Amino acid sequence: MEFSKELDARGLNCPLPILRAKKALGEVESGQVLKILSTDPGSVKDFAAFAKQTGNELLSTAEAGGEFTFFMKKK
């Protein structure tokens, strides 16, 4: 998937992945996609909840070898 910016939140724990993502979303334009890497298992539910509450669209969530990849489209 194409993306405009990548955020490496691996090794960070709650609530840092969400806070860093919020900041990163502030640095892209509306409609652009942010790719987020995380190792926090709690971030799967957290990013879904973040998207639902902020209106930014969570395009996909994937897991491979304990690493999570999210693609989020800025509102």
Place this chain on the structure above:
Amino acid sequence: MDTKKMAIIATKGTLDWAYPPFILASTAAALGYETQIFFTFYGLQLVRKDLSVLKVSPLGNPGMPMKMPFGPKWFKSINWNMPNAIQAVIPGYENVATALMKQTIANNGVASIPELRELCQEAEVKFIACQMTVELFGFNHSDFIDGLEYGGAATFFEFAGETDICLFI
């Protein structure tokens, strides 16, 4: 849609209890909430310039696991809980427990309190310090970080009365 609002009263002044208000406030801000924290009684320690005053005490806290943040896995899994009577007479026990806790926090990729507090401030979380307790405890405004407002219970209610979420921590 109106902006959602959250108010927190922070009343605890230890390292462990510093986390809930700052985690919730910074996350709420990231979710678009207008957020305010009212610091009162021991909670005032959370807005001191010098955050090294924040310690964690295992004394009288049976829920706190005492584990080592280094060494092989079997060693890290040992629980070193000691009877209160022994903890109470070892000088510097809290300092050691605090140092170990800070190491555990860093090992787990959990933010430090200075970092979380800064993230709250960047996200424009409003900090109000209870003026009554500032005087009661003999603090000066110069003991606290910049950007604080000072007020009383009525100041808290002005914002809290309009919130969607209101927590006492």
